[in-house]
Amino acid sequence: MVDVTTRQTILIAGPTASGKSALALRLSGETGGVIINTDSMQVYDVLSLLTARPGPDDLNAAPHYLYGHVAPSVAYSTGRWFADVESVLGMPELSDRPVIFVGGTGLYFRALLGGLSVMPDIPADIRVHWRQQEAVHGAEKLHAILTEKDPVAASTLRPTDSQRVVRALEVFDASGRSIIEWQKESGRPLIDGEAARKVVIEPDRKWLGERIARRFKMMMGAGAIEEVKTLLSLGLPNALPAMRAIGVSEIAEMLAGRLSVEEAAELATIATRQYAKRQMTWFRNQLTGDWERLSYP
Template sequence: MRPAILIHGPTASGKTQLSIDVARKLDGEIVNADSMQVYQELKVISARPDEAEMDGIPHHLFGHVPAGERYSTGQWLEQARPVIEDIQKRGKTAVVVGGTGLYLLALTEGLSEIPPVPEDVRHEVLEIAKADGVRGLKTRLQVVDPEAAARIDDNDRQRLGRAYEVWLATGTPLSRFQNRRSNPVLNPDEWLGIALTPPRAKLYARIDRRFEGMLMEGAMEEARALVSLGIDPELPAMKAHGMPWLSAFIRGEIDAATAADNAKRDTRRYAKRQFTWIGRQFPFWPRIPSPDPATRLRVVSALYKEVDR
């Protein structure tokens, strides 16, 4: 079976274009590893590739989950496993692409078997975060799970909240669960990982331009449709890049310029955290700093020849 190619990088770094170029050159099929591109209703806001971009190349696990559902890493892994195996059995190259590093980590290192967290515990942690702020949440986590607290960024409310709710629900630190992983889907000799690391100034400028382009392509209309569904604002789909600020504008709480500026700012901050994730979690993955598509394709092709022997 041909080794899989895993493409990771910060948002707006050109992962989609590279995945399509690689799949076309190496007779591949693309598997989504982005936690927002799984949602049906988030086509524009998640920058999901359209039919023209796909260029006839099979794409898997894109837009198959209703926005009103909570979709987990475990669910993705369960669905990705047979898809990747099927691609490989047919003699093709599985190109797994996305900005959700946890998906790729689970694929290559296994998944922690964490029990489900009851909804009442989720709401309790949400109220704590609202009352004490992200700093208060971090302080609480430092007491019960210092290992997880040290690993999670101070401003990452979602991951801090996740770690604290696991402890509240189980009495066991999240870090302890994470140290006990299931077997990976892909063994070390069955995949090649690539991290895109373009210059940050250029990436941040591209993030701003892309968001403006999204607005022209219908992001506001997409946000209005989501808000009209009455979906719980704490569900992942409602926290997609820009969605909280577009929702606030739709509710009349802020003006359009403020919504756009805040959405761009938060997306740039998210990209910064993704750079940090790459450095910590994927220290040995080859980096491609060049933003040039042709250069990226040449590098991936050369590296793939080394592993596909």
């Protein structure tokens, strides 16, 4: 079991392109700490540029963990990430090193601070059924079904959030209980939230929007198109999380000749800005209390 009381811990949350990784590197240099990925898309090994994973210079500057360690064919979950973090924290060679968690996935931070709810095992036939239903009918249809089966859970989810809608349906069918009931039965946190330094970046929205546009243009010229080609060559189902990374569908449409490079970049930039807005709203509402707020620029 990991001792959560003695380790110096820093949490850095914020929307995409807000400068989280740069801050993590600076604090790593000041503390000698190691950096642990807290972003659900940066775990995938093919999508380095498209998910803005730390580059070679950053990786050489400080030890990084849980970046690019998952095949895109895997539907990686918060539970898998939680277990992977526990393994990293349990490494003897890191026992006296500060740890810096950095990323944009709110549920990962919630799990760190509050523990992870115990969830029922999902039989394979139920999992396959709902993922096939989502692929055929789409997330909004499944959200309507969830509203009939589990209206409480449905009221907490966006109709377009296919991954969580499918998860809620799986849990309900497997257990007969709402996923909300399961989530109330939280487990043991991995860190001492009261002792940790907790930082959330709140950038100026106009500044962030311009930064997102510049970054995606750079990605397109630096190899993001080749990453998507590699991903598409694997023939994976569209329902997998890696296939839903922002930029994948837009670049795929470009490769199919249905969008120009400029159109694909513009659509992906718009989607990224919308995602950043959702992240900022979540952090503003959920990361309250003793979280430090940093405003950029």
